[in-house]
Amino acid sequence: MEQSPVVASKQITQFPTFHGFGSEFFRIWIVNVLLTVVTCGIYSAWAKVRTLKYMFGATELEGARFGFHGEPIPILKGRIIAAFLGVIYLFGASISLYVTFIGIVLIFFLMPFIFVKSLKFRLANTSYRNIRFSFRGKIAEAYSLWFKYMIPIFLYLIFNLVAMYFIEQFKANPGAMGSWKTVGSLFFGLAITFIVIYSIVILPNFYNRVLKYFYSNSYYGGNKLSLNSSDKEFKTIAFFPVIVRYIGLIVTFVVLVFLITFAIKAFNGAAESSIFATSAAVTMILPLYLGMFAIVIYGLYLVKNYIWNRLTLSPNHETKSKLKFLEYFKISFVNAIGVILTLGLFFPWAKMRSKKYLIENRGIKIDDFDKFTSDAESNISALGEEVVDAFDFDFELGL
Amino acid sequence: MILKAIYFKYGSSKTYDVDVKSTGQQILILIIESGEELRFNVSDCVAPSVLAGVPIEIKLPDGSCLEVENNPSSIKVITQLGLLKAYSPFFIENKIKYFAIAFILSIFILFCTFKFIIPSASREIAKLVPIKLTNFLDNKITNQLDLVLFDKSNLDNTIKEQVLKLFKKYNIDDVNVNFRKGNRASANAFALAGKQIFFTDEIIKLMNNDKYILAIAFHEAGHINERHLLSTMVKDSFIFLVTLAYLGDLPGAADNMMQFGALLYSHSHSRDFEREADRYAITKLKENNISPLCFVEAMDKLHDHYNTRLHNAVETIVDKDKGDQSFENKNSTETLFDQKLKTLGEFLQNNLSTHPSLKERTMNIVKEYPEAQPCEGRILFSEKEI
Numbered sequence: 001m002e003q004s005p006v007v008a009s010k011q012i013t014q015f016p017t018f019h020g021f022g023s024e025f026f027r028i029w030i031v032n033v034l035l036t037v038v039t040c041g042i043y044s045a046w047a048k049v050r051t052l053k054y055m056f057g058a059t060e061l062e063g064a065r066f067g068f069h070g071e072p073i074p075i076l077k078g079r080i081i082a083a084f085l086g087v088i089y090l091f092g093a094s095i096s097l098y099v100t101f102i103g104i105v106l107i108f109f110l111m112p113f114i115f116v117k118s119l120k121f122r123l124a125n126t127s128y129r130n131i132r133f134s135f136r137g138k139i140a141e142a143y144s145l146w147f148k149y150m151i152p153i154f155l156y157l158i159f160n161l162v163a164m165y166f167i168e169q170f171k172a173n174p175g176a177m178g179s180w181k182t183v184g185s186l187f188f189g190l191a192i193t194f195i196v197i198y199s200i201v202i203l204p205n206f207y208n209r210v211l212k213y214f215y216s217n218s219y220y221g222g223n224k225l226s227l228n229s230s231d232k233e234f235k236t237i238a239f240f241p242v243i244v245r246y247i248g249l250i251v252t253f254v255v256l257v258f259l260i261t262f263a264i265k266a267f268n269g270a271a272e273s274s275i276f277a278t279s280a281a282v283t284m285i286l287p288l289y290l291g292m293f294a295i296v297i298y299g300l301y302l303v304k305n306y307i308w309n310r311l312t313l314s315p316n317h318e319t320k321s322k323l324k325f326l327e328y329f330k331i332s333f334v335n336a337i338g339v340i341l342t343l344g345l346f347f348p349w350a351k352m353r354s355k356k357y358l359i360e361n362r363g364i365k366i367d368d369f370d371k372f373t374s375d376a377e378s379n380i381s382a383l384g385e386e387v388v389d390a391f392d393f394d395f396e397l398g399l
Numbered sequence: 400m401i402l403k404a405i406y407f408k409y410g411s412s413k414t415y416d417v418d419v420k421s422t423g424q425q426i427l428i429l430i431i432e433s434g435e436e437l438r439f440n441v442s443d444c445v446a447p448s449v450l451a452g453v454p455i456e457i458k459l460p461d462g463s464c465l466e467v468e469n470n471p472s473s474i475k476v477i478t479q480l481g482l483l484k485a486y487s488p489f490f491i492e493n494k495i496k497y498f499a500i501a502f503i504l505s506i507f508i509l510f511c512t513f514k515f516i517i518p519s520a521s522r523e524i525a526k527l528v529p530i531k532l533t534n535f536l537d538n539k540i541t542n543q544l545d546l547v548l549f550d551k552s553n554l555d556n557t558i559k560e561q562v563l564k565l566f567k568k569y570n571i572d573d574v575n576v577n578f579r580k581g582n583r584a585s586a587n588a589f590a591l592a593g594k595q596i597f598f599t600d601e602i603i604k605l606m607n608n609d610k611y612i613l614a615i616a617f618h619e620a621g622h623i624n625e626r627h628l629l630s631t632m633v634k635d636s637f638i639f640l641v642t643l644a645y646l647g648d649l650p651g652a653a654d655n656m657m658q659f660g661a662l663l664y665s666h667s668h669s670r671d672f673e674r675e676a677d678r679y680a681i682t683k684l685k686e687n688n689i690s691p692l693c694f695v696e697a698m699d700k701l702h703d704h705y706n707t708r709l710h711n712a713v714e715t716i717v718d719k720d721k722g723d724q725s726f727e728n729k730n731s732t733e734t735l736f737d738q739k740l741k742t743l744g745e746f747l748q749n750n751l752s753t754h755p756s757l758k759e760r761t762m763n764i765v766k767e768y769p770e771a772q773p774c775e776g777r778i779l780f781s782e783k784e785i
Contacts, residue, residue, distance in 0.1 A: 024451040027492040034505040035488065037512065041640065050450065050488070057453030064405065064414060065454055065466065069447075087636045129414060130407030130464050221412070372412035 013320045015363035018356040020058035022349030028054055029348045041083070045076035056126065059359055062369045069132075070125035101157060108154055112142035123218060131374045137217035145213055149206035156194055163187040196246060204238035205231045207303075215311060221372045224314045227307060237306055241299035245292065252288045297332050301325045308362045321362045331357050402473050405454075406430060409462030419465060421480055426457075428465070446482040449474060449489040457482060509641075517637045518668060525629035533593030533629065540591050545579070552578035554600045562598070565609050569687055571616050574623055578603070586704050588615050590622035592629045605704055610689055610776035611697035614680055618694070621679025627672040635665055677760055681768075693774035695761045702757040 032047035049072045056066040092099030116139045123133040208231050215227035301323055308321035331353050338346035406415040406428060418429045426444055428437040443460040449469070455477060457465040467473050477483060491497045552559070559578055566576060574594045581587050581599030586606075589597040596619045598612075606612050622628065681691045765771075 019452055021452060027451065027498050028488075030498070030502050030505050031488045031491050034501045034508070037505070037508050037641075050448065053448055054450045054453055057450060057456075064407075067456060083640060086639060129412040130409065130462075131412050370411075370413040374410040 011317070011365040011367045013363040013365050014062050015322075015361065016059050016061040016359050018059055018352075018359040020054065020352045020355060022352045025054060025348040025352055041079070042076065045072040045079055048072070048075055055355065058355075061128065061364075062366070064129045064369070067127040067130075068125055069127060070121065074121075101160070104157060105154075108150070108157070112146045113139060116142045119214060119218075128220065129369065129372070131221040131372055134219045135214070135217055136219060137213055141213065145206075145209055149202060149209065152194075152198055152202065156191070156198075160187075160191070199242055200239065203242075204235040207238065208234035211307060215307070220313060221374045223372055226312050226314070228310045228312065229307065233306070237302045238299070241295050241302065244295050248288070248291045248295065252291075293333070293336065294329060297329045298325060301328050304358070304362075313364065313366075317364055317366050319362065319364045323358070323361045328357065400472070400476055402467050402476060404428075404457075404468070405466040407464050407466070417465070419467070421476070426459075426480075441480050441482070444480075444482055445484050446477050447484050449477070449483065449487050451489065451492060512641060513664065517634055517641070521630045521634035521637060522625070524633045525626040528592075528626070528629055530593065533626075536629075537591045537593040537595045541577070541595060544589075544597070548582060548584055549579035549597075549599075550582060551580060552600050553580055554578055554603060558603065562603065562612060565613060566616055569613055569616075569683075571613075571620055574620060576616075586701060588619050590619040590628065592626070592632070594623060596620070596623065602701075605700060606697060607778060608697075608774075608776035610693040610774050611700065613689065614684060614694040614697045617680035617683040618676045620683070621676035622672065624679060625672070625675060627676065631665070631669060631672070634668060638665060674760070674763075677764070681764060690772045690774050691764050691768045692771045693776060695764050696774045698757045698761045702761075 028050055032043070032050060035043040036047050049068070049070055052068040052070065056068040059066045089100075089103045092103060116135075116137055119135040119137070123135040126133045208229055212227050212229060215225050218225045305321045305323050308319050308323075311319040313319075335346070335350035335353055339350050400420065402419040404417050404419050406417040407413075408415070415433075416431045418431065420427050420429075421441065424441055426439045426441055428439070429435075430437070439459050439461075445458045446455055447458065449455055451469070453469060455467045455469050455473060457467060457477070459465065467477070491501055562578075563576060566572065566574075574590075574596050577595060577597045579597055579599055581601045584599055586602040586604075587597075587599050588602055591597075596616070598615075602615065603612065606615065677694070680694055684691055684693060
């Protein structure tokens, strides 16, 4: 039988070029800030659109730029609701733990809806070569995924509410049901155990399924994206950063206790003891934060690399990542320091530096960019996306 | 004038190099590769925005679009044709003179917002909050404190009555005084948003002197009078909104750090509130012919109490081999390193905490009233009563 000839693939990996400059974005940002403050926040929606237009417009792949086409008015509506919810939450949290819990429960039930709406809006308004992206995931699917993996978290919240109720009862009837402090400690211990187990065993699976749901329901025109990841592999890459994070917390706690007790013992003095206690606590925050920062960056790097090496755009365009941890960490670290030292003024440069690195080091294998055709959805409410922003829930789109 | 552009047909990712020119009412697009000509009415075409360094997109009525190089001549043509949808902030961003003004204005407005507008607006808004709402807040906070912090007061009723009588005598009658067992809050007093003041059993026992307790009550009445707690809540909401507008999409660590900055800013105002309540207490003490040093002595007692408490807590953890060494002995051998640590600690407390250091608070009063007589208080109850 005659074998078909092996055709060498003509596909070569194309890496985008990012043309954004800190000095350019600084001007946009400052004008955004000025107009936002002068208009009591109303302009922030226009500011966001201009920022996204700049980010997308500065990204070039094979001679063409990406585009963002979102309108500010729907974003403004979303922002007003998000700011209102944020202030209610802040006020509520300061007067009652119950309000905090009600807020959390409310967010819990709304999260899949917000998530899907924000993805639909963002992708429907993103284009490349005048062809729109789209997100076609069903809300029911998002809810099913959410409840499947988040029910333990929900039960944990309910557990906390019940715990609070019982502690209140114990306090009202001291001696009747034992010490409320003992019960409180027991609840606290159980909660910590639950969080540790959940974050190691279940959370990586959930994260993987969410990413799969997002990417596998995303389209460029009529071409489908898909993510070829597995729970097992994802758990392996998530395990190390999570474990190191917990070890770091425990070590810091032990060292902190040791430092304070040692210092106060050394002083054996009244005034100095409280002063040194404060100094030691504050001093420990720095290495703790640095360590956590490094491990968070490492975790992000692992996930970004993993995903970007397993994505496919139909029919057979594979993606490739060449991110390197040390370079990524160096950029992120300098950015954080720069933003802190300049009270935020370095932010535009920081943003450009990280965008440039992340965009230019993730590419796609495509032989002919001219063959894609349009097939997209648009006109999606921006509400979802703004609520997500206000509660600082960031989702890596990978664009 | 001819503009070089890339043309994107609707529904296809194929790109075409084109020449674009205007014939007054129409835009003429010449596809170089095929020689095909396309015409569109200028009034049907739109350039949604212009951004520095980003090619200008012109949307055409059939869903296709043009990508024109961003340079001064193309911007001039697009502006002359009236393709720009609205006046664009690009012209502020792009002209160094306008941008410099915008930059200075932004810094100035942000400075004024944090320095003057937020503090004064918070105070004014706090004053406008109706008493019903403050009572509601007080009830909620009281429930919360009872749930997580306080226990029922163990103080004898006669002691409570004595304290209340004392407050009535000195016209502290526009507040509701509550007594609670402080537990880990130890010797402390709090004022809430409306009219509630809390005294822990521990602080009453510690002070055990009518003038000391009075000085502390005046301090808490100062918080109530100026509605400090409400101001703090309103101010924190303002900070949340302004930082959201300023640094809305700041990533990860930098965001946390800026939130930490907002926290420090909030704490600096809390320290101002404490100083204000101190001044209120001193004024009230003087009005009632009581020495301001009563407040100083009460604060000194609190200071000693907290240090002793901390020391005892540590003593239970570390070994007690050197228990015979008194504080004074150790202090007499204080090294330069110890002094530097002490200075660092004071700096941290004065810049990070919600309260100024007790040392700073008392020193200010001593300096301001050098002629003040020592406090002559009356013991409220015997050791046995406690």
